[in-house]
Amino acid sequence: MIAVPIKQPAERPAKHIPGEEGIWVLIFGDMVVFAIFFVTFLVYKAGNPAAYEADQALLNPHLGLLNTLLLLTSSLFMAQAVRLARLGAKEAPAMITATIVLGLGFVVVKAFEWGEKIRAGLTLTHSEFFTYYYMFTGIHLMHVLIGLGVLLWLRSSCKPSEQYPVATFEGCGVFWHLVDLLWVVLFALLYLMK
Template sequence: MCVFAVLFCVFLEARMSDATGFASDQAQLNQNFGAINTVLLLVSSFFVVLAMRAVHSPALRARAPRLLVGAWLCGAAFLVVKVVEYAEKVDHGITPQTSDFYMYYFVLTGLHAFHLILGLVALTVLVNLAKKPEMSKGQFAFFEGGACFWHMVDLLWLVLFPLVFLAR
């Protein structure tokens, strides 16, 4: 979180020093991709919250793996949208070397995507834990930590999307 906070501040400083260039480049972004990804991550977080509740309740425990798979699918869909978005940029000759804005765009969203991939690995482990009839205290602590990590990835996107795609 601290690394992202520093990167966000550096991005804002760079934007202030080249407001016109950043605004011109930002206008070329497809906000629909960002909005779709925001919805996907919000839904995925909701699934993770429901899975956390399910593992606490013996009556609902069987639902937890399916809910986590739903969260995982939303995360995977996020990556598919991001790949399509990147491909669209590259097809138009836009790369990190195009401008300072696009350098930050690719670094920030790419770093977020890397963390999202780590989150997908964590969700995979959580699915396997949720299938157990009972979890040890250590396993439950890992389950909660994995859920928190997923929420952190979502929170970063909730800052990143408006910062890069919307804020003028």
């Protein structure tokens, strides 16, 4: 007979909300509204799938993918920044800098992509698809810019030798991950979904 070791119930860790409770009003509120964006897009697309797919083919999926990689990598650096801040490691601010640089890269690629489309005559009023493309990516870009502003403020307000404001790091991280999550869904919806 094999003796089965009885597992002692582990002590449950105290509940921890990343950042602070208030920021989740913004996070969940934004997620609800973006969910309405996405459903609206799908409903309109279902009304005229051929036109939407023809316009979708005019997008450059390589630039979309590049931006996805930039944001995913930036999120990785952000997560590292939070982890290092919790440990009190001196590299935490450098991770924020890396996140900012990658976020700026996203903005540059987006500006280039919009410029390319506008020069080709594919503007906001070209078609329903392009209305959604510019409005959704524009509202998302506004989130990126707000996120970058917050990260710049965080970067300028912490020195490597200090005790880090961990909750602030977490709050900024939560918002930056939201920016990333919304882009991943937008990328799939606008560039990939047939």
